[in-house]
Amino acid sequence: MKNTIDRRALMGLAALAAAAPAFAQDASDAHRRVMTSSDPTLPDPNAPKVAMLIxxxxxxxxxxxxxxVFTVARWNIQLIWKDKAPLATDVGVSIAANTTFAESYADPDILFVPGGLMGTIACMQDPAVIDFVxxxxxxxxxxxxxxxxxxxLGAAGLLEGYDAxxxxxxxxxxxLLGARHVDKRVVRDRNRFTAGGAxxxxxxxLVLVAALDGEETSRRDQLILEYAPEPPFHNGTPAEAGPERVAAMRKxxxxxxxxARLATEAARRKLNPG
Structure with a gap:
């Protein structure tokens, strides 16, 4: 037996060697998909893509x-800011973005923006933030x-003609930003969802999960989170708190x-320069 390899066999071995990384990558991707689909703690690759500004x-x-709620639903979430340095929040716990503006989804299924009045005002006055939103x-x-x-959202021109x-x-x-204020805890107008305080x-x-994944999925998430609020006082809205407490808070x-009013008026002038 000759201890040699002819040219055809050598070329075949070379082709296999060249294809090996692709085969390995395909196998790795397939394994990752199987693990993701079977592990309820990981996002579902087919679930909505959520861009969450922080x-x-x-x-x-x-x-x-x-x-x-979105994590329990196994949605794909990006926490987005200009950079990935930790950001101070109202409670002294810092949160860092995992995605920059440049890296974020170009066409997310959902864009979500949280609140926080002084931070909100700063964002309304920041052209980079408003352009991104x-x-x-x-x-x-x-x-x-x-x-x-x-x-x-309003300062970015996204609530013009919407209930919010x-x-x-x-x-x-x-x-002032073109929206119609509706006094409800969660307001939906077409593809815009806005919620009241905190x-x-x-x-x-839960409303978004029900709209995108169905009521049963949202009910499951609510049960997992044991979201069944029983506040010690009925004082969470101006109507419940009464005029005296509201006046004291406003003071x-x-x-x-x-x-906030000054920032909103400035944003209105930018949206309607005429």
Whole structure:
């Protein structure tokens, strides 16, 4: 037996060697798909793509509420900011983006913006943020916000002619940005979803999951999160709190709310320069 390899055999071995990395990659991808589909803790690659803006001084629960719902639903989530440095939130817990503006989904299924009044005001005055929100919002299938995040959507021109809501203290500013204020915890108008203050983000998340994945999926998520609120007081809205408590709260917020009004008026002038 000759201890040689003819040219045809040598060429065949070379082709196999050249194809091996591709075969290995295909096998790796297939394994990853199998693991992802069978592991309920990992995102489903076929699930909606969610672009969630984060920013300095945001209210953490505005993000964490819907983020928890979307994570339980196994959606694909990007936390997006200009860079990936940790950002301070209202409770002193920092959150870092995992995706930059440049790296983010070009056409997300959902664009979501949280609130946090002073951070919101800064975003409304930041052309890079407004340009990003406007561009992604124009291409997203669904556009959503919690709390004062709706002011950012409005400043980006995404609520013109839509019903919307926001935190009760600044919801009256929405008409300045072309929206119609509706006093509800979650407001849906076509493909726009907006929610009231802070904790309403959980409700928003469940409403979005029901709209995209069906009511049973949303019910499952609600059960997993054991979301069955029983507040110790009926004081979570101006109507429940009563005029005296609302007046006292507004007195403490005068400077902040004035800054929000100034930012909103500036945004309106940019949207309607004539």
């Amino acid at each position: 920013y300095p001084k945001m209210v953490a629960i505005d993000l964490i509420g819907p983020l928890s 406007a561009s992604r919002g124009a291409r997203a299938k669904w556009v959503a916000s919690d709390c004062t995040g709706s002011l950012i 809501t926001s935190h009760w203290a600044v919801a009256d500013l929405l008409p 904790t309403a983000g959980i409700d928003l998340g 403490r917020r005068v400077w902040m709310d004035q800054q």
